[in-house]
Amino acid sequence: MQTKDSLRRVMKYACILYFPILLLYLELVFHLYMRLRMAYFPIIACFAVSLGMLVSALVNCFSKRTRHILTSVFSLFLAVLFCVEMICRRILQQYFQLFSALDTAAGNRLGDYRNAVVKALEQNWIGLLLMLVVPGMMCAIQVFRIDTFGIKIKTDTKKRWPLQKRLLFLYRFTAVPMIGCVVFYLLTLAMVYLYPWEGDFTPEKLYAMDTNTDDQVEQLGLLTMLRLDCKHMIFGSNSNMDISLEQxxxxxxxxxxxxxxxxxxxxxxxxxxxxxxxxxxxxxxxxxxxxxxxxxxxxxxxxxxxxxxxxxxxxxxxxxxxxxxxxxxxxxxxxxxxxxxxxxxxxxxxxxxxxxxxxxxxxxxxxxxxxxxxxxxxxxxxxxxxxxxxxxxxxxxxxxxxxxxxxxxxxxxxxxxxxxxxxxxxxxxxxxxxxxxxxxxxxxxxxxxxxxxxxxxxxxxxxxxxxxxxxxxxxxxxxxxxxxxxxxxxxxxxxxxxxxxxxxxxxxxxxxxxxxxxxxxxxxxxxxxxxxxxxxxxxxxxxxxxxxxxxxxxxxxxxxxxxxxxxxxxxxxxxxxxxxxxxxxxxxxxxxxxxxxxxxxxxxxxxxxxxxxxxxxxxxxxxxxxxxxxxxxxxxxxxxxxxxxxxxxxxxxxxxxxxxxxxxxxxxxxxxxxxxxxxxxxxxxxxxxxxxxxxxxxxxxxxxxxxxx
Structure with a gap:
């Protein structure tokens, strides 16, 4: 009984913790499978948790039924996104900035690569499976109403919460993750800008660039690379040249x-x-x-x-x-x-x-x-x-x-x-x-x-x-x-x-x-x-x-x-x-x-x-x-x-x-x-x-x- 109560308390806050854990999991598996350096993973982890908190806060603004639907959709979308980037890197030897690349992809005959895609899928099935297993389980839980540890997941209710209870829920499950999002984001920026990173391309330099996607993925994370791509597509970017031309x-x-x-x-x-x-x-x-x-x-x-x-x-x-x-x-x-x-x-x-x-x-x-x-x-x-x-x-x-x-x-x-x-x-x-x-x-x-x-x-x-x-x-x-x-x-x-x-x-x-x-x-x-x-x-x-x-x-x-x-x-x-x-x-x-x-x-x-x-x-x-x-x-x-x-x-x-x-x-x-x-x-x-x-x-x-x- 005590174990079940503990699990109930954990499940109560799953709507806050799920997306941070999912994004952390996806970035970790991706880095390990693609054999990327792990020296920068504290940055990637904090960025992932921050973004996960933000997604949790947004999802929790909706009704319970809508939350379950959005959780399934977002989970699959994120997993597929990682899978697509994995296959792109294997076939084309580069990651794709998907937002700025959409018009190029739409204009090209991607069918010319279908045999190469099939081959890449066959060769990387383990990585793809690892990416999809957690989101797949979540979708199965939502779709089939799986009774997890005896805790029945309900997706609708005829009762309408009183205003005070709704405000309390929004505070706990929307405001709190938003605060967590900001805290982890600031912590990440501190690591990016204050830690004395070495090398020709540092996290600080990459964070301002709209190029070098391989380095951005390795040092900042796949999701951060895509976020920066979206930002630069909307607001533009600077050349960020720090070379002394006098010397x-x-x-x-x-x-x-x-x-x-x-x-x-x-x-x-x-x-x-x-x-x-x-x-x-x-x-x-x-x-x-x-x-x-x-x-x-x-x-x-x-x-x-x-x-x-x-x-x-x-x-x-x-x-x-x-x-x-x-x-x-x-x-x-x-x-x-x-x-x-x-x-x-x-x-x-x-x-x-x-x-x-x-x-x-x-x-x-x-x-x-x-x-x-x-x-x-x-x-x-x-x-x-x-x-x-x-x-x-x-x-x-x-x-x-x-x-x-x-x-x-x-x-x-x-x-x-x-x-x-x-x-x-x-x-x-x-x-x-x-x-x-x-x-x-x-x-x-x-x-x-x-x-x-x-x-x-x-x-x-x-x-x-x-x-x-x-x-x-x-x-x-x-x-x-x-x-x-x-x-x-x-x-x-x-x-x-x-x-x-x-x-x-x-x-x-x-x-x-x-x-x-x-x-x-x-x-x-x-x-x-x-x-x-x-x-x-x-x-x-x-x-x-x-x-x-x-x-x-x-x-x-x-x-x-x-x-x-x-x-x-x-x-x-x-x-x-x-x-x-x-x-x-x-x-x-x-x-x-x-x-x-x-x-x-x-x-x-x-x-x-x-x-x-x-x-x-x-x-x-x-x-x-x-x-x-x-x-x-x-x-x-x-x-x-x-x-x-x-x-x-x-x-x-x-x-x-x-x-x-x-x-x-x-x-x-x-x-x-x-x-x-x-x-x-x-x-x-x-x-x-x-x-x-x-x-x-x-x-x-x-x-x-x-x-x-």
Whole structure:
């Protein structure tokens, strides 16, 4: 009897304690299952309890029957929310800011990922079950009126409480949890702002940001990340740049003087080594800036050392240019026998031995954005490429926007639907854009005997259908966004893989890896068709082919490991975790090839996707301002820098692990502790600035301001 009375007293206050306990449980299970650091869990726990108290207070404002319904609905909603984020992280290697991402998700064909979703559900059923078990039990109790420990739950009553009793109930079960909500919230803020957290990204810094969702989830909690997303969507956010530009300017000036002295010693008199800059009045936009972001960016650009023209400047002046973004491509699949054209293009022309295609936000769209704009995408919503199209943002340095006024035929092709609203973004990049969708129904998909369109579409078919659009319209600049290499990889789920199944049947790999190679054989066929057509037309020696991936097959790291014959980290098979992954997983192939080159040029300098645009602009001898891009001309004497999604980075001097705060010198590089400290702080600042500049450029249409273009 005494036990039953105790349970009755507990159940009496369950309407206050249930949601705090539920949210605490969900955050705890989520963190443990996703293997996130638990050092920040006191913050997450207090935020969860505070939010749980708030939900309890709101639910308790209603009648008993309504309270039970709302409890069931909220419980399931919260559990499903955690499950959705878990699957998003497993498939896309990033959490989704669901509120700001709703329009993007609604506009994309999520059905293209259905096989990957099913696979993720199967692989993560334990985590999903743990998320759903408590809310499921609560719903069962509400629906079936389960008699828990002999305490019958009643959901309705004909009696109306007297006013005094109702006020007492509201005080106990609404006012008290509201007070608890405030107390725990203030306690959490004290931990966020007063505790001396260490690292490049602290809870205090993350609490003011609308980016870096991975860090926000780990340090502040999933629910807090989503709450901040809602807040920033309504009220906006600040850039939150706390970098000392004066110190950065001093360091850059010192390095510029050293580079100038070296250039004077080694430069040949006939080579123009003037800087790649435009005449811009940046001081005007410091003195008359409409906001602090524009002022900061103008001040930062003034500190940037521009790249210089070099022996390769104008090497391909007036050439045709074909640029290819290859879907889900990894250079580890290239084989001299199986993919002879890919092998030829990567071993002739310019050979980049240390090119990295790091995964950045929104995978394909983020990879495209780097390739075509020379900028890193914003690490959060709104999607950078999509935003430039919807807002009509000026992007004067894209290849198409520069070449079109020079009477180039500029056409872009993608045999898919209007993903990421490319019907707006790619015309804004300067292309006569062709895709398969209602808004731009200019391309016809390849179909099977039953009349159904293949998924994915064939890259070879894309080249075949488009060649006659431009071969006789020199000079031309053509852009291809391929599709055959899109996940999932399986002979039943990927029709391009099935098409080439026999060609890979004897390879010594797993079925998934063979399927991945088979899908990319359509790209090999398309490149072969393209090169043959250029040679038959007699223009291969005046056409530059550039090809770079959008991203590696990030959900299938085991495929890359099998192709490379090595492991990239203990957690790499489960997720692309940059805390422990070897960055060689991002090592890839960059093609810059023309038949007119008599001998290849080997480049051992570290480089990445944002470096492609300035390199090509310089090769074509086009005018641009190198200070306004995040990338640098690979063939110049500029200091190399590859920035990864986590803000870790790599240079020719070594690599920096943001999570441990340690710099590892490259083989053969000798630096004192003082030199390492100074170097690390300078490159960290530069990396942060280059990552941040994109959102300021887009939100303020900055290029239009300073260039008038």
């Amino acid at each position: 950065l300017a001093d360091a850059e000036n010192e390095k510029a003087v050293q580079d100038e002295e070296i250039a004077e010693e080694v430069a040949e008199p006939e080579i123009d080594t003037s800087p790649n800059v435009l005449e811009l009045d940046l001081q005007k936009w410091i003195d008359e800036a409409p906001n602090e972001d524009v002022k900061w960016l103008s001040e930062y650009i003034q500190t940037v050392t521009p790249t210089r023209k070099n022996e390769y400047t104008g090497m391909f002046e007036n050439y045709n240019v074909i640029f290819i973004t290859a879907e889900g491509f990894s250079g580890y699949l290239i084989d001299e026998t199986l993919t002879p054209t890919l092998y030829r293009l990567t071993h002739e022309g310019f050979v980049f031995n240390r090119f990295y295609s790091a995964l950045h936000f929104t995978s394909t769209s983020g990879g495209e954005f780097q390739n075509l704009t020379g900028l890193y995408p914003k690490n959060g919503f709104p999607v950078s490429m999509k935003e430039t199209g919807e807002q009509g943002i000026s992007l004067p340095f894209t290849l198409a926007n520069i070449l079109q006024p020079l009477d180039y035929t500029c056409i872009g092709f993608h045999f898919n639907e209007n993903m990421y609203v490319r019907a707006l973004s790619h015309p804004n990049l300067g292309y006569d854009w062709r895709q398969c969708s209602e808004c731009l129904n200019l391309l016809t998909k390849e179909i099977n005997q039953e009349g159904d369109a293949y998924w994915p579409q064939s890259d070879d078919y894309m080249v075949e259908q488009s060649l006659q659009e431009y071969l006789t319209k020199e000079p031309f600049h053509i852009y291809y966004l391929t599709l055959s290499g899109h996940l999932p990889y399986g002979f039943e789920s990927n029709q391009m893989s099935k098409r080439n199944q026999e060609a890979v049947a004897s390879l010594p790999y797993s079925e998934k890896t063979k399927s991945y190679i088979a899908a990319n054989l359509e790209l090999e066929k398309g490149l072969t068709r393209l090169v043959n057509a250029l040679e038959e037309a007699g223009i291969a020696d005046r056409t530059l082919i550039v090809m770079a991936p959008d991203h590696i097959p990030y959900s299938d790291i085991d495929v890359i490991e099998e192709l490379a014959g090595r492991s990239f980290g203990k957690d790499s098979l489960e997720s692309l975790n940059e805390k422990s992954v070897d960055f060689d997983v991002y090592k890839n192939s960059l093609i810059m090839w023309t038949a007119g080159m008599e001998e290849s040029v080997t480049v051992n300098k570290p480089c990445c996707q944002v470096d492609i645009l300035p390199t090509v602009l310089n090769l074509l001898g086009l005018d641009y301002d190198s200070r306004l891009l995040a990338g640098r001309d690979i063939l110049s004497d500029s200091e190399p820098l590859v920035v990864f999604f986590s803000s870790s980075w790599l240079t020719d001097k070594g690599s920096y692990n943001r999570f441990t705060g340690t710099f590892t010198p490259a083989l053969g590089v000798s630096m004192t502790d003082e030199e390492i400290q100074a170097y690390t702080e300078r490159i960290k600042a530069i990396a942060a600035c280059r990552l941040q500049m994109t959102s300021i450029i887009i939100e303020n249409d900055y290029y239009r301001l300073v260039t008038g273009l």
